[in-house]
Every structure is written in C-alpha cells, then in structure tokens.
Amino acid sequence: MTIRRALGSDVKKLYELEKKLFSKENFPLSQSSIRYHIKNNLLYLSESDGNIVGYILVLIKRKNAKLYSIGVDETHRGKKIAKKLLEFIFKELASLGFENLLLEVRVDNDGAISLYKKTGFEIKKILKEFYGDGCNAYLMELNMVGFKVNI
Numbered sequence: 001m002t003i004r005r006a007l008g009s010d011v012k013k014l015y016e017l018e019k020k021l022f023s024k025e026n027f028p029l030s031q032s033s034i035r036y037h038i039k040n041n042l043l044y045l046s047e048s049d050g051n052i053v054g055y056i057l058v059l060i061k062r063k064n065a066k067l068y069s070i071g072v073d074e075t076h077r078g079k080k081i082a083k084k085l086l087e088f089i090f091k092e093l094a095s096l097g098f099e100n101l102l103l104e105v106r107v108d109n110d111g112a113i114s115l116y117k118k119t120g121f122e123i124k125k126i127l128k129e130f131y132g133d134g135c136n137a138y139l140m141e142l143n144m145v146g147f148k149v150n151i
C-alpha cells in the first residue's frame with residue numbers, strides 16, 4: 001500500500017470511489033470539485049495493486065487546516081488504511097507549519113468518530129442541526145505539534 005498526492009489523471013477513479021462512499025444525500029464531490037481540490041488543497045490517496053483504495057482531503061485556508069473528507073473502499077476497510085492516511089497528513093501538515101487540524105463529523109458516524117479519537121482528535125463542541133437532515137455534528141480538533149518530522 002502506498003500513499004501519494006493525487007494528480008489530475010486520478011480524477012475519474014477518485015470520483016468512482018467517492019460515489020461508492022457517499023450517497024446522494026451526503027453530497028459526493030463532483031469531478032470538477034475533485035479537480036479543484038487536487039490543485040488547491042491537500043488530496044492524498046492510498047493505492048494497492050494500482051487501484052485507489054482510499055483518499056483524504058484537507059482544505060487549507062490561510063493558517064487553518066480542515067479535514068473535509070476521508071474514505072476507504074468497503075472491501076479494504078479494517079486494514080488501518082484510514083489511520084495511515086491520517087498519520088501521513090498529520091506529518092505533512094506539521095512540516096508545513098500547521099498546528100491544529102479541525103473537522104466536523106456526524107454524531108451518528110460511530111466508525112469515523114472512533115477513528116478520529118484513536119488518532120488523537122478531541123471533541124470540542126456539538127454543532128446543532130449542522131447537516132441538511134437535521135443531524136448534529138461534533139467539532140473535533142487535533143494538535144499536531146508532536147507530529148513534526150525532519151525530512
């Protein structure tokens with residue numbers, strides 16, 4: 001399994017994965033959004049035998065970093081792929097000088113919440129009726145200062 005930055009040539013395959021991961025109600029990213037994020041934000045993917053099996057997207061706005069999305073193909077779950085993607089991005093962000101990473105997650109997404117807690121995120125706030133269907137969100141935060149590595 002390798003992790004690398006996504007390229008323009010990955011858009012189609014990433015879009016296929018995105019549609020499998022997120023139903024219409026969850027607003028999967030369009031091909032043009034994926035293309036935009038590859039150019040303007042941090043989009044990394046995990047590959048196994050030439051197939052994209054997972055990805056992570058972090059939005060960068062000035063000094064703030066927000067984990068927008070992470071997903072692993074259903075047939076490859078439970079193999080620590082998401083954990084490795086997160087740890088990879090923590091090091092990347094720390095070496096770029098970011099100190100904190102924020103995210104919002106649906107309070108009913110037990111798997112993702114457990115993953116985030118396991119990788120060091122803490123719940124900071126409940127955001128009431130954050131999602132279109134009325135579901136609340138947790139605002140979670142991770143301090144990345146300890147992840148800095150010398151390259």
Ligand SMILES: CC(C)(COP(=O)(O)OP(=O)(O)OC[C@H]1O[C@@H](n2cnc3c(N)ncnc32)[C@H](O)[C@@H]1OP(=O)(O)O)[C@@H](O)C(=O)NCCC(=O)NCCS
Nearest residue numbers: 069070071072077078079080081082083111112114115118
């Ligand atoms: C959440 C998701 C990314 C996890 O991917 P994954 O590669 O299977 O996760 P990992 O194998 O790296 O899991 C690492 C740890 O996270 C936790 N975890 C991950 N999925 C879990 C689940 N479904 N239930 C409970 N804990 C879970 C566990 O603590 C796990 O450690 P363990 O295996 O030692 O118990 C994957 O289930 C997914 O793509 N879900 C759909 C998309 C989504 O909801 N993304 C998050 C919101 S954008």
